Amino acid sequence: MPQERRLALEFSNVKLEEELLPINPAAHYTMGGIKTNINGQTNLRNLYACGECAQANIHGANRLGGNSLLEIVTLGKHIGNYASENIDNEINVQDKNSSKLQLIKEEINNIYEYKNEINLYKSKDEVGQILFDKAGLFKDKNSLNEALEQINKIKKSLDKIGVVDKQKEYNKNLLEFLEFRNILDIALVVIQSALNREESRGSHYRIDYPNINASYLKNSKALQEENKVSCSFEDVIWK
Numbered sequence: 014m015p016q017e018r019r020l021a022l023e024f025s026n027v028k029l030e031e032e033l034l035p036i037n038p039a040a041h042y043t044m045g046g047i048k049t050n051i052n053g054q055t056n057l058r059n060l061y062a063c064g065e066c067a068q069a070n071i072h073g074a075n076r077l078g079g080n081s082l083l084e085i086v087t088l089g090k091h092i093g094n095y096a097s098e099n100i101d102n103e104i105n106v107q108d109k110n111s112s113k114l115q116l117i118k119e120e121i122n123n124i125y126e127y128k129n130e131i132n133l134y135k136s137k138d139e140v141g142q143i144l145f146d147k148a149g150l151f152k153d154k155n156s157l158n159e160a161l162e163q164i165n166k167i168k169k170s171l172d173k174i175g176v177v178d179k180q181k182e183y184n185k186n187l188l189e190f191l192e193f194r195n196i197l198d199i200a201l202v203v204i205q206s207a208l209n210r211e212e213s214r215g216s217h218y219r220i221d222y223p224n225i226n227a228s229y230l231k232n233s234k235a236l237q238e239e240n241k242v243s244c245s246f247e248d249v250i251w252k
Contacts, residue, residue: 038150044076044216045233052099053092059101063092070232070250074215124190127175133186136167136174137193140200148204153221157208164204168197198242205244206233 021027027034045068053061053069063069064085071088072080147160171194178186210233212226213219231246 042076042081044072044074048234052095053088061092061096063088068232074217076216121187124176124187125179127172129175129177130173131170133174133176133190133193136170137189137196140164140167140193140196144200144203148200148207151218151220152207153219154208157204161201161204161208164197164200168201171197198237202235202242202244206235209233209244209246 018029021029021034025034042065046066047055047062047068049055049062049067049069051069053063053067055062065081067088069084069088071084143160143163147156147163174190174193176184176186176190178184207217207219210217210229211219211222212229213223214225214229229246230249232249233244234247235242235244
């Protein structure tokens with residue numbers, strides 16, 4: 014069997030000799046990320062970010078593939094050199110009995126007690142479909158509000174999803190649950206930021222606001238404080 018036919022059958026369950034293969038948009042990489050300055054410094058001491066995970070304000074609203082590679086190579090070298098020369102070597106490692114660590118342990122133990130009435134992996138697929146249908150390439154206020162409501166509903170049911178595997182070590186099921194919880198938080202940030210931006214700019218397109226609005230020449234910002242995430246705008250700092 015030719016490779017094209019085999020791949021279509023294996024990954025999409027489509028027989029190319031009988032039907033057309035659907036072509037769908039997919040996430041290549043994100044635009045934005047951890048806020049840094051031009052030296053890759055974050056608001057946490059000794060924590061630097063660069064490349065795909067960082068927002069250094071060198072891209073516009075439509076990040077191009079060649080630009081991202083240039084960022085990784087150029088800023089990677091610059092930030093690596095800067096960090097090696099400026100990092101504070103007096104790093105205090107948290108005590109294994111620190112209060113923060115104890116809270117994390119309690120949180121994990123609580124997750125093990127969650128009921129398993131809802132399948133984690135079906136919920137993950139559901140979130141992907143919601144984002145694709147209602148917060149994807151073409152969106153408006155109604156679709157985004159529907160997505161926001163549905164994602165919040167799934168988030169409120171986390172204690173009914175839980176984990177099947179109760180092992181304390183090498184627990185991939187627990188890891189995927191924690192990742193899913195993060196996915197929900199990121200989904201809410203994306204949806205709320207899209208709702209706040211009542212215009213179309215770069216890769217962000219709103220059917221109900223198809224034009225650029227100069228008043229939105231700002232960065233979208235998400236900040237988490239005490240387990241609550243707020244989304245707002247901040248002025249672009251040109252470098």
